[in-house]
Amino acid sequence: MAGVDYFDRIPNNVGLAANRRLLRALEDWQPRFLDWWREMGPEGFQAKDVYLRTAVSVDSKGWAHFDYVKMPEYRWGIFLAEPEPGRVVNFGAYKGNPAWQDVPGEYRGVLRRLIVTQGDTEPASVEQQRHLGRTCPSLYDLRNLFQVNVEEGRHLWAMVYLLHAHFGRDGREEAEALLQRRSGDRDKPRILGAFNEETPDWLAFFMFTYFTDRDGKYQLCSLAESGFDPLSRTCRFMLTEEAHHMFVGETGIGRIVERTCQLMREHRTEDVRKFGAIDLRTLQKYLNFHYSVSLDLFGSEISTNAANYYTSGLKGRFEETKRDDDHLLKEATHAVALLEGDRVVTREVPALTSLNERLRDDYIADCQRGLDRWNQVIRKHGLDVELRLPHRGFHRAIGCFAEARISPDGRVLTEAEWDAKRDEWLPNGEDAAFIASLMRPETEPGKFAGWIAPPARGINGKPIDFEYVRLGPREDA
Numbered sequence: 001m002a003g004v005d006y007f008d009r010i011p012n013n014v015g016l017a018a019n020r021r022l023l024r025a026l027e028d029w030q031p032r033f034l035d036w037w038r039e040m041g042p043e044g045f046q047a048k049d050v051y052l053r054t055a056v057s058v059d060s061k062g063w064a065h066f067d068y069v070k071m072p073e074y075r076w077g078i079f080l081a082e083p084e085p086g087r088v089v090n091f092g093a094y095k096g097n098p099a100w101q102d103v104p105g106e107y108r109g110v111l112r113r114l115i116v117t118q119g120d121t122e123p124a125s126v127e128q129q130r131h132l133g134r135t136c137p138s139l140y141d142l143r144n145l146f147q148v149n150v151e152e153g154r155h156l157w158a159m160v161y162l163l164h165a166h167f168g169r170d171g172r173e174e175a176e177a178l179l180q181r182r183s184g185d186r187d188k189p190r191i192l193g194a195f196n197e198e199t200p201d202w203l204a205f206f207m208f209t210y211f212t213d214r215d216g217k218y219q220l221c222s223l224a225e226s227g228f229d230p231l232s233r234t235c236r237f238m239l240t241e242e243a244h245h246m247f248v249g250e251t252g253i254g255r256i257v258e259r260t261c262q263l264m265r266e267h268r269t270e271d272v273r274k275f276g277a278i279d280l281r282t283l284q285k286y287l288n289f290h291y292s293v294s295l296d297l298f299g300s301e302i303s304t305n306a307a308n309y310y311t312s313g314l315k316g317r318f319e320e321t322k323r324d325d326d327h328l329l330k331e332a333t334h335a336v337a338l339l340e341g342d343r344v345v346t347r348e349v350p351a352l353t354s355l356n357e358r359l360r361d362d363y364i365a366d367c368q369r370g371l372d373r374w375n376q377v378i379r380k381h382g383l384d385v386e387l388r389l390p391h392r393g394f395h396r397a398i399g400c401f402a403e404a405r406i407s408p409d410g411r412v413l414t415e416a417e418w419d420a421k422r423d424e425w426l427p428n429g430e431d432a433a434f435i436a437s438l439m440r441p442e443t444e445p446g447k448f449a450g451w452i453a454p455p456a457r458g459i460n461g462k463p464i465d466f467e468y469v470r471l472g473p474r475e476d477a
């Protein structure tokens with residue numbers, strides 16, 4: 001195991017200094033990454049000091065080092081979790097074989113595609129969030145946005161490292177293409193649907209970090225089970241960072257709910273818009289949108305791709321090694337909700353081809369836990385309202401439900417029924433305009449926009465009114 005070369009141009013624990021060719025390839029890519037960051041990363045604030053956490057090593061103490069950093073000087077590094085001695089492939093046709101340290105030749109193409117798909121989401125999210133700094137609800141939130149952004153940048157580095165280290169020339173070309181695609185671009189969009197949507201306001205940002213980053217968690221957990229050991233180790237370390245992104249989402253929505261409930265109680269009305277807050281109906285609509293778009297990220301209910309990833313030992317289930325079964329799944333079945341004519345039915349289907357759905361099940365259960373906590377806040381205020389996850393078929397663009405219109409409570413609708421209700425279920429132009437009208441920057445330390453409550457505590461033991469971003473005398477470019 002190589003030590004941490006933190007003071008190299010590219011901090012790493014993969015012994016880059018000893019691999020001149022790889023080092024040179026990555027040092028070649030680095031300035032182009034920085035060009036991309038300057039062009040597509042957070043707009044404004046690049047010259048400001050931000051109180052950021054930087055990974056300086058992978059052990060429990062070293063990976064959370066806090067200091068003021070200018071974002072372009074953030075030390076994006078390559079960190080893999082420590083190897084597990086004697087690790088084997090834990091599922092599929094190669095179960096029990098030693099885990100692969102190199103790419104198995106016959107799976108080169110598939111594995112590259114999985115890594116590229118994962119890698120593509122990371123810069124995409126930075127692009128989606130690039131305008132948010134201008135309308136931050138507080139310095140605390142501004143800092144959290146930038147923390148998420150630099151870490152998604154590091155996740156791109158994590159995948160680019162694998163491409164450069166293990167996929168030769170194809171890998172270098174893919175690493176280049178990752179900097180060329182653009183979220184929402186008509187000609188060269190990002191690969192997956194949700195990453196071409198806009199994140200125009202902070203409500204969307206908190207929903208995105210709650211629901212879409214959570215897809216990241218589940219995909220990374222499945223890839224962390226991979227028999228291709230470098231991928232597994234990379235994902236395991238990425239997951240430590242992912243936890244913060246979901247924290248930002250969960251507490252962000254929780255603080256909005258708190259503020260909304262305070263005003264509902266104070267003024268005895270559900271319509272808190274006139275007091276400059278976000279009404280629960282609008283919150284529910286945004287939730288419906290981001291949840292459904294994130295459900296699409298798991299792919300089709302029935303997928304031979306997913307079966308092949310599993311059988312070849314490349315992508316496992318969530319917590320694969322904790323499950324007590326044969327890890328081959330040749331005979332097993334799984335209950336899957338499917339569309340049959342104008343009805344939603346549950347069918348037992350082969351477990352192997354329904355692995356996407358199984359991961360979606362795990363994800364849905366996890367999403368519900370956050371809603372339970374937000375609903376507790378509502379109840380604590382003595383209010384009789386509840387946020388709900390819509391039916392998994394609602395507003396889907398991938399999988400069998402994409403062919404139908406499904407209501408939030410799971411009924412198959414006619415086009416006319418859908419059209420009549422759409423605006424009650426999903427944000428419309430008026431909702432977006434209202435939310436946009438709330439997006440006024442609040443940059444005085446310790447102050448918060450009127451639509452969101454302060455957090456329970458600051459970052460890294462600092463007070464809530466700490467100067468998390470030093471804005472200095474005036475805005476710069």
Ligand code: BYC
Pocket residue numbers: 114115117118121122125152191192193194212213214215216217219220296297298299300301302303304305306315356398
């Ligand atoms: N949009 O067999 P199927 C994160 C395509 S998020 C567009 O069901 P499969 C993060 C599919 O590619 C985690 N296309 O799909 C979060 C296939 O195309 P072909 C990202 C889609 O392959 C926040 C076809 O439809 N990581 O890290 O089983 C901030 C048939 O589909 C979509 C990964 O995704 C879609 N939503 O599953 C920052 C992990 N869904 O073959 C970061 C790697 C499906 O017809 N990726 N298609 O051309 C995978 O494991 C798989 O690619 C998927 C799709 C699970 C995404």
Ligand code: FE
Pocket residue numbers: 122151152155216
């Ligand atoms: Fe990420």
Ligand code: FE
Pocket residue numbers: 152213216242245
């Ligand atoms: Fe993330």
